Amino acid sequence: xxxxxxxxxxxKEPYKYGFVTDIETEKIAKxxxxxxxxxxxxxxxxxxYLLDFRLKAFKKWQKMKEPDWAGLGxxxxxxxxxxxxxxxxxxxxxxxLDEVDPKLLETFDKLGIPLTEQKKLTNVAVDAVFDSVSIAxxxxxxxxxxxxxxxxxxxxxKNHSDLIEKYLGTVVPASDNYFAALNSAVFSDGSFVYxxxxxxxxxxxxxxxxxxxxxxGQFERTLIIAEESSSVSYLEGCTAPxxxxxxxxxxxxxxxxxxxxxxxxxxxxxxxxxDEEGVGGIFNFVTKRGKCLGxxxxxxxSQVETGSAITWKYPSCLLLGEESVGEFYSVALTNNxxxxxxxxxxxxxxxxxxxxxxxKGISAGNxxxxxxxxxxxxxxAAGSRNYSQCDSMLIGDQASANTFPYIKSQQxxxxxxxxxxxxxxxxxxxxxxQSRGIEFEEAVSxxxxxxxxxxxxxxxxxxxxxxxxxxxLKLEGSVG
Amino acid sequence: MQSKMKESDPILEVENLxxxxxxxxxxxxxxxxxxxxxxxxxxxxxxxxxxxxxxxxAGHPSYNITNGDIKFLGENINSLExxxxxxxxxxxxxxxxxxIPGVSNLEFLRxxxxxxxxxxNKEELDTFDFEELVKEKLELVKMDNAFLSRSVNQGFSxxxxxxxxxxxxxxxxxxxxxxxxxxxxxxxxxLRIVASGIKKIANTQxxxxxxxxxxxxxxxxxxxxxxxxxxxxxxxxxxSDLALExxxxxxxxxxxxxxxx
Numbered sequence: 001x002x003x004x005x006x007x008x009x010x011x012k013e014p015y016k017y018g019f020v021t022d023i024e025t026e027k028i029a030k031x032x033x034x035x036x037x038x039x040x041x042x043x044x045x046x047x048x049y050l051l052d053f054r055l056k057a058f059k060k061w062q063k064m065k066e067p068d069w070a071g072l073g074x075x076x077x078x079x080x081x082x083x084x085x086x087x088x089x090x091x092x093x094x095x096x097l098d099e100v101d102p103k104l105l106e107t108f109d110k111l112g113i114p115l116t117e118q119k120k121l122t123n124v125a126v127d128a129v130f131d132s133v134s135i136a137x138x139x140x141x142x143x144x145x146x147x148x149x150x151x152x153x154x155x156x157x158k159n160h161s162d163l164i165e166k167y168l169g170t171v172v173p174a175s176d177n178y179f180a181a182l183n184s185a186v187f188s189d190g191s192f193v194y195x196x197x198x199x200x201x202x203x204x205x206x207x208x209x210x211x212x213x214x215x216x217g218q219f220e221r222t223l224i225i226a227e228e229s230s231s232v233s234y235l236e237g238c239t240a241p242x243x244x245x246x247x248x249x250x251x252x253x254x255x256x257x258x259x260x261x262x263x264x265x266x267x268x269x270x271x272x273x274x275d276e277e278g279v280g281g282i283f284n285f286v287t288k289r290g291k292c293l294g295x296x297x298x299x300x301x302s303q304v305e306t307g308s309a310i311t312w313k314y315p316s317c318l319l320l321g322e323e324s325v326g327e328f329y330s331v332a333l334t335n336n337x338x339x340x341x342x343x344x345x346x347x348x349x350x351x352x353x354x355x356x357x358x359x360k361g362i363s364a365g366n367x368x369x370x371x372x373x374x375x376x377x378x379x380x381a382a383g384s385r386n387y388s389q390c391d392s393m394l395i396g397d398q399a400s401a402n403t404f405p406y407i408k409s410q411q412x413x414x415x416x417x418x419x420x421x422x423x424x425x426x427x428x429x430x431x432x433x434q435s436r437g438i439e440f441e442e443a444v445s446x447x448x449x450x451x452x453x454x455x456x457x458x459x460x461x462x463x464x465x466x467x468x469x470x471x472x473l474k475l476e477g478s479v480g
Numbered sequence: 481m482q483s484k485m486k487e488s489d490p491i492l493e494v495e496n497l498x499x500x501x502x503x504x505x506x507x508x509x510x511x512x513x514x515x516x517x518x519x520x521x522x523x524x525x526x527x528x529x530x531x532x533x534x535x536x537x538a539g540h541p542s543y544n545i546t547n548g549d550i551k552f553l554g555e556n557i558n559s560l561e562x563x564x565x566x567x568x569x570x571x572x573x574x575x576x577x578x579x580i581p582g583v584s585n586l587e588f589l590r591x592x593x594x595x596x597x598x599x600x601n602k603e604e605l606d607t608f609d610f611e612e613l614v615k616e617k618l619e620l621v622k623m624d625n626a627f628l629s630r631s632v633n634q635g636f637s638x639x640x641x642x643x644x645x646x647x648x649x650x651x652x653x654x655x656x657x658x659x660x661x662x663x664x665x666x667x668x669x670x671l672r673i674v675a676s677g678i679k680k681i682a683n684t685q686x687x688x689x690x691x692x693x694x695x696x697x698x699x700x701x702x703x704x705x706x707x708x709x710x711x712x713x714x715x716x717x718x719x720s721d722l723a724l725e726x727x728x729x730x731x732x733x734x735x736x737x738x739x740x741x
Contacts (some may be wrong), residue, residue: 423581427541432578435538436588436648437566437595446591450582450631 021107021212024089030215031080034058037185040085044154044188049165057174057184064178070341070372072310074283077248083216084186088130100136104128107210124235125150127191127207129220134189139203148232149194150205153221156192163194167225171254171291171318179250180287183219187252190220195230195261204460206235209251211271211282217248224254226261228294233264233460246274246309251286259294259321264302266459267315271307276365278337281309288315289345292324292353300327302458305340314372316345319353319384326355329458333448334367334399343373343404348381348414357388360452363399370402375416377409384414392422393451395444423451489554490515491656491687492537492570497548498712499536506532508712509548514656514687521690521698521723524709525731530691531575533709534658538572539565553655566592567599571654575661575691577641580632585644588632589614593651617650620677638665646677656687663697675700695727708734 028039037058041051066077088104108128125139127150134152143150149160157164174184191207211218226232249271255263265288274281284307290299301315317326328344346355355375363369375386392401403420425447433443449456492514499507506529514520522530536543537550539562550557557565580588593613594604605613614628621643633641642662649657659678663671678701682688690697698706698720706722707714715734716722726733 426578428578429580431538431540431562432574432580433588433592434562435566435572436592437563437599437652438588438591439563439595440561442591446583446588447580450580450584453582 021103023101023103023212025086025212026089027083027086027216030083032058032082032084032186036084040186040188043085044157046157047161050157050168053169053174054185054187057181058186060175061178061181061185064175064181066178070312070370072312072339072341074310074339075246077246077283079182081215082248084219085188086212086216087188088212104130107212108208124204124206127152127205129189129191129207129209130212134191142202143205146199146202147196148199148201149192151192153187153190153192153223156194156223160192160194163225164192164223167223167254167256168221169254171256171289172252172287177287179285180252183221183250183252183287186217187219187221190222190251191224192222193224193232193234195224195226195232197227197230199227199230201230201232204233204235206237208237211247211249215245215247217250219249220251222251222253224256224263224265226255226257226263226297228258229260230258231262231264234266235460236265236267237270246281246283248283249285249308251288253286253288253315255290255299257290257292257294257297257299257321257324260296261294262298262300263290264300264460265290265315267301267303267305269303269305269307269311273307273336273338274309276336278309281338282307284308284311284313286311286313288313289318290316290326291318292321292326292350294324295321296323296325297321298325298327300325300329300458301344302327302329302455303331303342304455304459305330305332305342308340309338311338311340311342313342314344316347317355318347318349319355319381320349321353322350323352323354324350325353327458328355328357328359328373329455330359330371331362331452331455332360332369332371333362334364334369336365336367338365338367340368341370341372343371345374345376346386347374347376347378348384348386348411349378350384351380352383353381354384355386357386357390358454358458359388359390360455361390361392361401362395362448362451363392363401364395366398368400368402370404372404372406374406374408375418376407377411377414377416379410381411382413384411386414386416388416388418389454390418390420391451392420393448394422394424488516490551491553492689493549493551494533494537495549495551497533497536497550498546499532499543500546501532501543505546506543506712507536510709510712510714511548512689512707512714514689516687517684518705519682519688519690519701519703521692521703521706521720522709522714523692523706523723523726524734528709529712530709531660534572534660534689534691537565537658538562538570563595566652567595569596569599569653569655571649571652571657573642573645573649573657573659573662575664577633577636577645579634579636581634583632584628585630585632586611586614586628589628589648589651592648596652614647614651617647620650620680621646622673623647639667639670642666642670642674643677646674646681650677650681653681654686656689657681658689658691660691661693662690663692663694671696672700695723698723710734 037054127137172180257263271282299317319326326346332340334340359371361369371390390403490513494512497510590610703720708716
């Protein structure tokens with residue numbers, strides 16, 4: 001059918017961020033063993049407890065088996081063929097942005113994340129991570145005035161060691177799963193956020209992750225702690241160059257919210273997805289979890305997943321505190337041979353806890369897009385409620401969409417609601433819009449946007465526009 | 481009066497049009513010419529090809545033109561995309577308007593109106609200016625503002641959907657409007673509202689083709705010509721009295737007519 005082909009053309013959008021920065025890097029030898037882990041730890045001048053944490057995790061990882069239950073069918077990863085530490089060569093100590101290699105600044109400029117004083121985004125503080133290290137963090141002084149700590153996790157290990165020791169691995173234990181164990185053993189850098197008691201973070205915080213090397217993995221670690229009655233909105237963005245090999249990205253993100261605290265964590269993930277034949281692209285195997293420790297605390301995940309050859313992630317909430325709230329809003333778009341298996345776990349432990357799940361999957365090309373989620377009501381979760389809505393949209397006749405909702409309740413006095421739907425952009429819908437003068441591409445993009453609206457409404461303003469644009473880019477051949 | 485009209489050039493000329501879908505012939509040589517100010521009615525049994533004719537004029541991709549031409553304002557439009565036809569002033573009122581979840585009616589109407597305005601070299605309207613315009617047009621079809629914030633046609637009653645079609649026609653100000661069974665599924669009051677809306681939009685510069693089964697719409701809007709279609713062809717053309725005769729004698733009468741010819 002004529003239109004089917006057109007839809008296929010439209011969803012074919014070249015990847016804009018595929019360039020490689022030519023910069024001298026310091027890489028360690030390929031492979032993974034205790035010596036490599038000691039070397040990473042030594043390079044980062046880590047205290048002993050952290051080296052022990054890594055080594056313990058490594059021992060656990062060695063005993064674990066790579067999971068295959070998702071049936072994603074990817075080529076076996078050779079963990080000895082990966083470089084676990086890669087950093088652009090810079091001066092030892094950088095005291096200001098002026099000392100950052102201009103090539104790096106230029107790279108982030110090109111990605112739309114200007115870091116320099118003159119050009120930096122006015123309302124968002126940015127931590128820029130390049131391969132294994134954090135390059136720069138903006139607005140540090142301004143944030144410090146409010147007592148907010150926003151820095152790379154390596155810096156936090158040096159300057160706020162007590163907090164790291166207290167919280168690292170408490171939400172995602174090293175033994176949690178295969179990739180979390182791997183990350184715990186070799187994590188390189190990432191962001192650290194601490195919001196003191198009673199403080200509403202004066203601006204959005206954001207980390208931008210850039211994978212530059214083709215043969216090194218990225219294993220970043222993010223830890224966010226919101227003390228009593230504090231709140232923060234955190235944004236995360238990701239891109240990578242185009243390589244014909246697969247690069248492994250296995251991050252761990254841990255969030256902790258104490259009494260009356262709220263954390264909003266938004267992701268726009270646009271890692272390189274591989275080409276039309278499915279060659280290359282990032283394996284995005286990520287463990288993200290938040291712990292609502294305090295009463296009335298709230299953790300809200302929103303994500304727009306458009307990139308990666310394979311995405312495998314389930315941002316989750318452990319709802320311990322009474323009346324705590326967990327939210328998950330997700331848009332996942334897959335095209336060509338991409339595979340996404342994403343969803344959430346809402347574990348209701350405390351009484352009167354509430355969770356909301358809204359997931360929108362869009363599959364085009366020959367891609368596979370699955371929602372997989374767990375809602376669990378524990379024995380003490382009396383008066384708790386969950387609402388889930390999972391919608392899938394199919395574009396073309398080769399794509400597939402799956403929904404796997406798991407529900408476990410040990411508490412009769414709790415409510416779980418689940419709604420699901422699947423739709424297809426029909427020729428009749430397109431013709432209707434076209435017959436009103438709306439161009440074919442705009443018609444597709446309007447319908448996809450409309451489909452995702454519930455989720456876009458949840459994104460911070462700066463991100464909502466970007467997400468809408470990103471989806472339009474992925475779906476429109478002519479724009480950008 | 482009619483000879484005076486014909487001093488100007490026709491808006492739409494369908495010339496000996498044949499078309500098929502999945503290799504099944506649907507239209508078998510249809511000709512119809514519409515001049516400015518004219519109202520044409522096309523009647524006929526279900527499956528005679530009326531709706532297909534309207535969709536082909538609007539550019540539906542499921543049909544192939546196997547012979548003949550469609551000319552709009554003297555230009556052949558056989559190969560134009562549906563959106564190009566719409567922008568240049570061809571409007572199709574759908575028999576079954578399509579639901580589009582998540583897309584707000586207001587935004588849809590605005591994007592659509594601006595696409596037409598852009599073609600006419602008129603300034604595109606921002607949200608505020610557009611709301612002004614749309615409020616004025618809502619009056620025509622007696623719809624209230626609440627319609628604008630809902631998703632396009634989603635959860636609309638049959639009558640609301642048809643009124644939404646006429647609202648779109650009012651905003652797009654087409655040169656020619658083909659209204660496919662706009663009267664079906666409407667109660668008497670809704671029919672009057674829709675008919676009066678159409679009459680207010682029509683003028684001496686526009687052409688209208690009404691596709692209908694019933695005389696009752698033609699009581700409200702009197703056509704200049706009535707065409708009777710059967711098996712993909714126009715088998716009889718007459719004045720408005722032809723519709724009355726058809727109403728009296730039924731389509732069997734036209735069946736006999738075919739046998740005779």
